[in-house]
Amino acid sequence: MSEKTPIRRGGNGLRWSAWNLLLLVPFLMLVTPWFNSVEPRLFGMPFFYWFQFAWVPVGVVCVALVFVMTRDRAPAAGADGAEDGR
Secondary structure, X not given: OOOOOOOOOOOOOOOOOXXXXXXXXXXXXXXXXXXXXXXXXXXXXOHHHHHHHHHXXXXXXXXXXXXXXXXXOOOOOOOOOOOOOO
């Protein structure tokens, strides 16, 4: 084994990142059979449509949470170590 090869101990390789929260909303919205119905209606609007509209503020909250959780972190350097390519 080379000295440059890191040894991994434990864990399953999955990592949590605040950015994963941004993937949650689109994946939940892709499972349309969960909410593909007419009833219950809200102000005459079928469930499918008002449920879709209800996810807009949820998405905004997710983006805001990721922003707050990651705003103090320094941006990752590129593969060559350059900060922003200047």
